[in-house]
Amino acid sequence: MHYNFDWDPAKERRNIRKHKVAFRRVVIHTFEQVDEDLREIRIISARKATSAEANQYREGNIL
Numbered sequence: 001m002h003y004n005f006d007w008d009p010a011k012e013r014r015n016i017r018k019h020k021v022a023f024r025r026v027v028i029h030t031f032e033q034v035d036e037d038l039r040e041i042r043i044i045s046a047r048k049a050t051s052a053e054a055n056q057y058r059e060g061n062i063l
Contacts, residue, residue, distance in 0.1 A: 007043040019047035 007023045016022050023043045049057065 002039070004040045005043055006040055011044065015045055015047075019045070021046045021048060 005023070005026070012023045023046055026043055026046045
């Protein structure tokens with residue numbers, strides 16, 4: 001299945017200033033449930049994970 005990622009360029013610039021993360025770098029997306037009709041994902045914010053969040057991810061303790 002092919003997914004399209006979409007975002008507002010102005011919002012991406014604000015996100016880069018605030019979080020130092022460009023939406024173009026958001027390449028990993030984890031799905032709890034994949035809706036077969038879902039084709040487009042709108043990115044509204046992105047930031048680097050905290051140490052605690054990274055540890056949770058590595059340990060598989062993701063909500």
